Amino acid sequence: MSREKQGREEIAGGRRMARRDGLAVLGPAPLFVLVEPQMGENIGATARGMLNFGLSGLRLVNPRDGWPNEKAGAMAAGASIVIDQTRVFESTAAALAGCQYVLATTARPREALLPVLEPAAAAAEMKQRIGRGETCAVLFGGERAGLSNEDVMRADGIVSIPVNPAFASLNLAQAALIVAYEWAKADGRAAPASELDIAIPAPREDFERFFDHLVAELDKAGYFFPEAKRANMERNLKVAFMRAGLTEGEVRSLRGVIKALASQRGGADK
Structure with a gap:
């Protein structure tokens, strides 16, 4: 890729990444x-966190050790596309x-x-x-002394990570990772949903049959005592199970549990 084309792709800006090695195009980003x-390893770790x-x-x-940097490439661990486009x-x-x-x-904190x-x-x-x-950028200082006052004054604002004030020094790549993570959230990338997150609750009729089954077996076991409190006890049980949002599979499992317990009780009675 020519330097001119590389510059256009990147300034369109940090914003877009051409498809390469099976990686999809990314949207606009800072x-x-x-x-x-100072350390190539920190540059590589930053590149890896960015692509994540x-x-x-x-x-x-x-960069203290010049560019390209072999240690940065090794530390990037698969994020070579970021390293290759680095300017x-x-x-x-x-x-x-x-x-x-x-x-x-x-x-x-500075008097800025x-x-x-x-x-x-x-x-x-x-994100807004x-x-x-607009093209946005985030400045990160070097490992030894951070950003100079002069560089801070080039900024429109300061990003302050809420660290322990008694030990406030963050590794360069760590600071970059935190900002990158918050960017991903602002950009609408949420954690992938688990099966529990996307599970559909059981149909109401299945839930009602399960609950009637439970009440019948509890009644046989003498659970509803005294009788005057029965209605309130049933209501509390039903609300608890409704809040759980049981799926079809969970309802089937619980009905199997009820049958197993009732079978054991029947054997003991005999």
């Missing part, structure tokens, strides 16, 4: 800009060219008078802006 990262959560646009400002710049200003909205991640957002709020703001066609 760019991640790592300023003076649907981002592909990575920019580097003066390198000599200054933060150059890396932010074309961006309309920029956030800076930092754990240290910039809005301070937690990751979820930051992601929601970027990207939806309007």
